Amino acid sequence: MIVTTSGRYNEHALQKAKDIAMRYKLYFVMRKKLSVKEIKERYIDDVLVVGNDEMSITRLSDNDPVKYHPNFSMVRAKRLLNNDNDALADAAELKPGMSFLDCTMGLAADSVIASLTVGTSGQVTALEQSFILYLLAKEGLASYDTNIKMLNDAMRAIETVHQNHTDYLEKLPDNSFDIVYFDPMFDEEINDSQSLRLITEVTHTEILSQKTIDEAKRVAAKKIVLKDHFRSSRFEQFGFMQQVRKTSKVHYGIIRTDFEVD
Ligand SMILES: C[S@@+](CC[C@H](N)C(=O)[O-])C[C@H]1O[C@@H](n2cnc3c(N)ncnc32)[C@H](O)[C@@H]1O
Structure with a gap:
């Protein structure tokens, strides 16, 4: 699984994404201007997107993200x-x-x-x-x-x-x-x-x-x-x-x- 941030992110989200990548031994990539689809195609993997307030995972085989929300x-x-x-x-x-x-x-x-x-x-x-x-x-x-x-x-x-x-x-x-x-x-x-x-x-x-x-x-x-x-x-x-x-x-x-x- 690849970890990145949302398109717009603050410093906290960036640090959180890097921290998650480190703790779960996942690969972190800077979002830059890439879409989630482009990241999936480049790395052939699921993508975890860490935003300022929420987090979602889009699987390689699917375009609908799964999110945590209580x-x-x-x-x-x-x-x-x-x-x-x-x-x-x-x-x-x-x-x-x-x-x-x-x-x-x-x-x-x-x-x-x-x-x-x-x-x-x-x-x-x-x-x-x-x-x-x-x-x-x-x-x-x-x-x-x-x-x-x-x-x-x-x-x-x-x-x-x-x-x-x-x-x-x-x-x-x-x-x-x-x-x-x-x-x-x-x-x-x-x-x-x-x-x-x-x-x-x-x-x-x-x-x-x-x-x-x-x-x-x-x-x-x-x-x-x-x-x-x-x-x-x-x-x-x-x-x-x-x-x-x-x-x-x-x-x-x-x-x-x-x-x-x-
Ligand atoms: C219907 S969902 C549970 C929903 C949950 N009660 C809630 O409130 O969100 C069933 C969950 O059990 C997990 N699961 C199924 N078999 C399992 C197993 N053998 N060990 C651990 N988790 C399992 C599934 O991946 C799925 O997330």
Whole structure:
């Protein structure tokens, strides 16, 4: 991947682009008057563009940039801060001080909500296998300013890991997270999910396996939570108790691990 700045950039964006290139061992090029298309053609690679306020990646094979933006989580976060409910926080029964392992970070909307709910005494770790999404989410969480301090703090507190979730789970001790969470790509297209459409092209698509769920059962001290399409066969396949939400196509499934006796 090539790193450059946006066409118009300030000193901060330039330094940030160079810093990202160094930290991720990527190649930095000065933008000069080149278009992203010209950079792609010259270097035959994906291009990460660091702007003054945002960051995007345009893949070699595609012209639509993928951007980090906390828009979706911001709406949910504002509701939470107004003491309204959030479906994930409710399904996982998230409380301050709890630990939450997000096995499918994507652009981290759910992780942000979890982090906001578990607070500074809790811990959220988020795993992502796609390097493009990992980089965008990690850098976005670290630097995006929402103008809401609690939300910024919640974003900064998330630990992000670029790894396959099964490999990560395998190395964790028993009961090391209260909640282990999966939000796999839906089998069926969810047309009203803006964030999902945006990232579909760059996601790692791996079918959730029994081995992964078995590892999650060992790692989760309280619950495994699955977010999926209401018609998904995964709820039944893996033994999740499906929580029916009449007004949404997205349902949550729960496997409790806090009272399992073998
Ligand atoms: C539907 S998206 C998650 C969206 C996320 N919950 C959010 O709020 O933005 C699923 C994500 O899981 C990632 N993924 C799929 N299989 C994975 C695996 N085995 N390990 C780690 N990440 C994986 C995909 O690359 C994708 O980004």
